Amino acid sequence: MRLVTWNINSVRARLDHVEHFVQTHDPDVICFQETKVTDNEFPLKFFEKQGFSHYEIAGQKSYNGVAVFSKTPIERLEAPLWCGKDDKRHLAVRMQDGTVIHNFYIPAGGDIPDTEQNEKFAYKLSFMKEVSAWFADMKAADNRFILVGDLNVAPLESDVWSHKKLLKVVSHTPIEVEHMDEMMASHDWIDAMRHFVPEPEPMYSWWSYRARDWRTSNKGRRLDHVWVTPALIPTLKAMKIDLDARGREKPSDHAPVIMDFDLSK
DNA sequence: ATGCCGTATGATATACGA
Numbered sequence: 001m002r003l004v005t006w007n008i009n010s011v012r013a014r015l016d017h018v019e020h021f022v023q024t025h026d027p028d029v030i031c032f033q034e035t036k037v038t039d040n041e042f043p044l045k046f047f048e049k050q051g052f053s054h055y056e057i058a059g060q061k062s063y064n065g066v067a068v069f070s071k072t073p074i075e076r077l078e079a080p081l082w083c084g085k086d087d088k089r090h091l092a093v094r095m096q097d098g099t100v101i102h103n104f105y106i107p108a109g110g111d112i113p114d115t116e117q118n119e120k121f122a123y124k125l126s127f128m129k130e131v132s133a134w135f136a137d138m139k140a141a142d143n144r145f146i147l148v149g150d151l152n153v154a155p156l157e158s159d160v161w162s163h164k165k166l167l168k169v170v171s172h173t174p175i176e177v178e179h180m181d182e183m184m185a186s187h188d189w190i191d192a193m194r195h196f197v198p199e200p201e202p203m204y205s206w207w208s209y210r211a212r213d214w215r216t217s218n219k220g221r222r223l224d225h226v227w228v229t230p231a232l233i234p235t236l237k238a239m240k241i242d243l244d245a246r247g248r249e250k251p252s253d254h255a256p257v258i259m260d261f262d263l264s265k
Numbered sequence: 266a267t268g269c270c271g272t273a274t275g276a277t278a279t280a281c282g283a
Contacts, residue, residue, distance in 0.1 A: 009282085010272055034282085036273065062273045063281075108282055111267075120281095152283075165266070171283055208283070209270035219266075221283080253271075253282080 001095075001261045004030045005103070005148035005224055006245075007206075007254035011035040011067070014252060015046055021245055022050045025258060028071050029095075033105035033150040034252075035065035042067070056091055064088045066103050066149075072096055080134060083126050097263055099232075104131070104149035113173045121170065124152070128179040135187040144263075147189060147227040150254060153180045158200045159222035171221055189227040192259060196239040205241055206254045215247060226259045235261045 004027040008014050011032060021027075030052070035042070037059050047055060052069035056076045059065035065088045068074060077092040077100065089105040107127050110120030155177045157163040166172040184191070197203045204220025211217050228236065237260040246255040 013272070034272090110281090111283080162266090169266075169283075206283080208266080208268085210266085210268055212269060223283080250271085 001029065001263050002027045003101070003146065003148065003226070003259045003261065004256050005033075005150075005226060005259075006030060006256035007033040007105070007150040007224060007252060009034050009036070009252040009254065011065075012037055012041075012043060013250070015043060017245060017248060017251065018046075019050065020248070021242065021256060024244075025242065025256075027258065029074075029101065030069045031091075031101065031103035031148050032067045032069075033065075033103070035059050035067050036062055037065060056093055058088045058091050060086075060088045064105055066091045066105055068093050068101065068103055070095070074101075080130070082130055083123060089127075095263075099144045099146060099263055102145065102147040102149075104147065104151060106131075106150065106152045108152050109170045109176070111170060113168060113170050113175070124170075125175065125179050128176075128183050132179075132183045132186040135183070135189075139187050142231055143187070143229050144231050145187065145229045146232065147225070148257075148259075149225065150223055151180065151225045152223050153177065154221040154223055155180045156194070156199055156222075158202050159204070161202070161204070161219040161221070166221070171223060184227065188230055190230060190233055192226045192228045192236055193222070193239055193241075193257065195233070195236055203241070205257055207246060209253050215243070224254055224257050226257055232261070235263050235265045237262050 074093040107124040109124035112118040115122035205224035207214035
């Protein structure tokens with residue numbers, strides 16, 4: 001099973017990118033974040049043509065929005081209204097074999113890493129707190145859960161181009177890393193990307209649009225994640241961050257992350 | 266990295282991203 005997570009930064013602005021990606025990599029399931037479109041405006045016919053007959057979408061106008069497309073049937077699961085907001089940042093689905101996929105778009109958190117001065121930062125931390133409590137409540141040793149998405153935190157030193165320079169930059173501050181550590185501990189989540197690229201090897205999935213030459217300067221951050229519960233560790237087969245997608249004309253600022261599983265194990 | 270950019274919107278400026 002080939003699973004992809006991709007912050008697409010507007011699905012309608014990126015259909016040619018999706019088509020090229022699907023033809024090149026043939027994923028079975030794609031989890032999108034930042035679709036930026038209401039459900040009734042979603043280009044569903046395009047995805048059906050690409051071979052994805054099964055989907056769940058949760059969108060709104062302009063901001064946020066998540067979607068899951070699958071070649072095999074998926075069933076949507078109930079999930080909370082995080083922080084009391086219907087912000088379209090989470091979709092939970094179950095595949096036919098019982099594996100559950102959680103697709104998240106965690107709030108970016110604004111510019112100032114201070115909960116007093118910046119309510120977006122407070123919202124980001126509260127969101128992570130609520131997610132942690134929710135997963136802690138449903139913890140069971142045999143759960144086969146996958147959590148993917150744009151989590152908007154680069155927790156490790158080697159997840160950013162300069163640990164020192166980003167310590168006070170939202171996405172890599174110690175308080176955010178603490179909240180992410182708590183989230184990981186809440187269900188014994190394993191960082192499946194780091195399973196394949198251990199520290200201290202740098203690993204990034206996002207590069208700012210503002211860099212003149214993102215590939216050469218390589219001032220990236222690893223904001224996109226694939227986590228699995230311990231029962232799924234033996235099923236992990238391969239991982240790739242598709243830098244080619246980031247290098248195409250008018251790309252998303254996030255690269256797709258591809259994870260291959262052997263779920264028969 | 267407070268920026269050299271990009272997306273969306275009853276838009277010709279503004280909110281948001283990170």
